[in-house]
Amino acid sequence: DRMLYITLAITLIVFVLTQIALFWFSYKYQEKEGQKAYYFPHNNKLELIWTVIPAITLTVLVGFGLYYWYEITGEAPEDAQVVEVTGKQFGWEFRYPGADGKLGKKYYREINPAKNNPLGQIWQDPANHDDIVASQEMHLVVNKPVRLVIYSKDVIHDVGLAHFRLKMDAVPGMPTTMWFTPKFTTREMKQKYGDDFTYEISCDQMCGAGHFSMRGTIIVESQAEFNVYMAKQKSQYSLAMAGEQTSPANVPGASGDSTQQKQTTPSTDSTGNRTAIR
Numbered sequence: 267d268r269m270l271y272i273t274l275a276i277t278l279i280v281f282v283l284t285q286i287a288l289f290w291f292s293y294k295y296q297e298k299e300g301q302k303a304y305y306f307p308h309n310n311k312l313e314l315i316w317t318v319i320p321a322i323t324l325t326v327l328v329g330f331g332l333y334y335w336y337e338i339t340g341e342a343p344e345d346a347q348v349v350e351v352t353g354k355q356f357g358w359e360f361r362y363p364g365a366d367g368k369l370g371k372k373y374y375r376e377i378n379p380a381k382n383n384p385l386g387q388i389w390q391d392p393a394n395h396d397d398i399v400a401s402q403e404m405h406l407v408v409n410k411p412v413r414l415v416i417y418s419k420d421v422i423h424d425v426g427l428a429h430f431r432l433k434m435d436a437v438p439g440m441p442t443t444m445w446f447t448p449k450f451t452t453r454e455m456k457q458k459y460g461d462d463f464t465y466e467i468s469c470d471q472m473c474g475a476g477h478f479s480m481r482g483t484i485i486v487e488s489q490a491e492f493n494v495y496m497a498k499q500k501s502q503y504s505l506a507m508a509g510e511q512t513s514p515a516n517v518p519g520a521s522g523d524s525t526q527q528k529q530t531t532p533s534t535d536s537t538g539n540r541t542a543i544r
């Protein structure tokens with residue numbers, strides 16, 4: 267926020283001064299009887315001044331921007347929590363590493379929502395066995411750095427975190443990352459701004475007919491509350507294995523990937539209508 271205010275202040279001052287000068291000069295030197303225009307073709311000193319000063323100012327402003335950019339996209343602190351975020355038409359999926367602290371490998375051809383594998387996790391990889399997958403709602407721990415690893419399953423989306431002043435594109439085939447530390451729990455924010463406050467994750471990149479409905483929520487809570495939430499979740503592996511036993515058809519990849527079906531069924535409500543999207 268501070269950077270935005272400084273940039274606004276500097277540009278506002280320059281804007282006001284130049285506008286005053288513009289109107290003042292056009293008033294002062296308006297057409298008058300007996301006044302002849304002064305021929306003023308070039309002045310090196312002036313050229314130099316109005317090139318160098320803005321150049322330095324803008325370099326400094328951009329420099330700050332770059333500094334913060336490298337900070338949020340750079341190495342996260344050692345103790346950071348990792349959450350994988352996947353955008354799709356139209357919704358968000360989140361994956362948390364289990365007790366091993368490691369996200370298992372995945373491959374796009376394994377994506378098969380019908381078999382409880384929306385992210386294409388490779389079940390042969392033991393690191394996948396305790397990973398937890400959730401959709402639309404992300405849980406974070408207050409005052410603990412979190413590193414988001416961002417994917418997309420179809421087109422370009424964008425993880426927009428307005429309350430955290432962050433956004434990052436979700437690009438198919440190219441994971442992006444950013445890290446930050448939530449400072450206030452959802453409960454603290456509700457006390458401050460009213461009960462209807464929610465941390466929101468919005469899609470900041472126009473991505474299709476259901477773009478407007480790509481709204482997820484973030485719950486920032488204490489470590490204890492987070493642990494309770496995690497303990498209640500079932501690993502995606504166990505859900506997939508349970509599903510496998512009841513469904514006799516087990517032809518890997520035969521049902522194809524989900525992107526083709528999804529595009530034909532735009533949904534109006536991403537939370538209530540998840541089956542229609544898939």
Ligand SMILES: [Cu+2]
Binds near residue numbers: 422424469470471480
């Ligand atoms: Cu989107």
